Amino acid sequence: MPLRDHYGNQLSTMSQQARDHYDQGVRLFLGAEYGAAEAFEQAVQTDPGFALGHAGHARALMMTGDMPAAKAAIATATELASGNARDASHVAAFAALLSGDPAGARRLVKAHVLDHPRDALVAQMCTNVFGLIGFSGEVGREAELLAYTNALSPHYGNDWWMMSMQALSLCETGQTEASLTLMEVSLALNPRNANASHFKAHAQYEDGDIAAGRAFLDDWMTGYDSRAVLHGHLSWHQALWALHDNDPETMWRAVDAGVAPGAAKGLPINVLTDTAAIYHRAEMAGLTVDADRWQTLSDYAARFFPQTGQSFADMHAALSHAMAGEGDRLAYIAETAQGFAGDLVRLVARSWLAIARQDWALALEGLVTVMGSTERLGGSRAQRDLLELAYVNVLLKLGQTDEARRSLQTRRPVLSPAPPLAAMV
Structure with missing residues (x-):
């Protein structure tokens, strides 16, 4: 048999x-x-x-x-x-x-x-935003991902893994209540499913439920092996919750223990993208990020992503090079970016340089074009909030406060009540 x-x-x-x-x-x-x-x-x-x-x-x-x-x-x-x-x-x-x-x-x-x-x-x-559909570079990838998991789900029945994949697809298309309901069933069947805990954190982020998100993830991370593939990224979620909760000490502890180069044991793409994102989001929130941190990250990006081609990584590598003042490294990405969204990466790279130089008008010029199709760059909605917040921050620096508020209210209303932006205060 x-x-x-x-x-x-x-x-x-x-x-x-x-x-x-x-x-x-x-x-x-x-x-x-x-x-x-x-x-x-x-x-x-x-x-x-x-x-x-x-x-x-x-x-x-x-x-x-x-x-x-x-x-x-x-x-x-x-x-x-x-x-x-x-x-x-x-x-x-x-x-x-x-x-x-x-x-x-x-x-x-x-x-x-x-x-x-x-x-x-x-x-x-x-499946997943980091899968072959998620990294396709195509407009409408969230809808395609949902269609894919919708088609597969009936074949899996009461399966904890497929439930967590379907729940993420629901979350990324704005169906957070249905996502959370399904995620709870998945976690009940397999409480140590890190994908389900990860996607639950995303759904709670989309709901703006900071207190519940922090409590859940802090508890769930206890006992999760630091060598596991999602440990560093879940540490990023913890750091992000702390930043949004005005708790910088906890944020830096999470970054230095599990996110940044030398601490995280996950894939280089997660180390680079998570660290660059939390650094710049911290700066926009009014915190100081030491120049040595940016330099270390720029060196890391140059080591692990010396050639362009992975657009999500390239976008964050460009940010690290811009903030570290590594002009040659940044210029290479801005001039040669290939990959599924290389055209957008080139624009974002030039905008990062303008932001580093506080040339807000030039930064806005590049970002305006990008904001219409940020999903092509890859990542979840929570990850692409790096761009949403950068765009709003540039508007604020230019004195366009009403337009900045309008952008948050229409594009990312979950961030609108208390955006983590010092310039909005």
């Missing part, structure tokens, strides 16, 4: 022990818990011929930032999967992503889930 995984998909391994390790790896990976790479490694040590075990190992290794090992694992998976249609399709989708073809990977994922909707490791690649 062929073995099947937790989601009912037939597996090529005949080893029940390998299957059990694989299921554990899938559960840990989907819940953004620490230990997925180790579980998948045990699966392939038990059965070296287990193609999807190697593919899972590659997925988990990528999320630790070990790209050479991930590519080696997917190469092994590709070779082993050649005689099995589902395995080959499963492996091909991730191989495309690892080879630098996200658009091709997206097409392969969407084709694969038509035949295998419960193949969660493949389906996962197009």
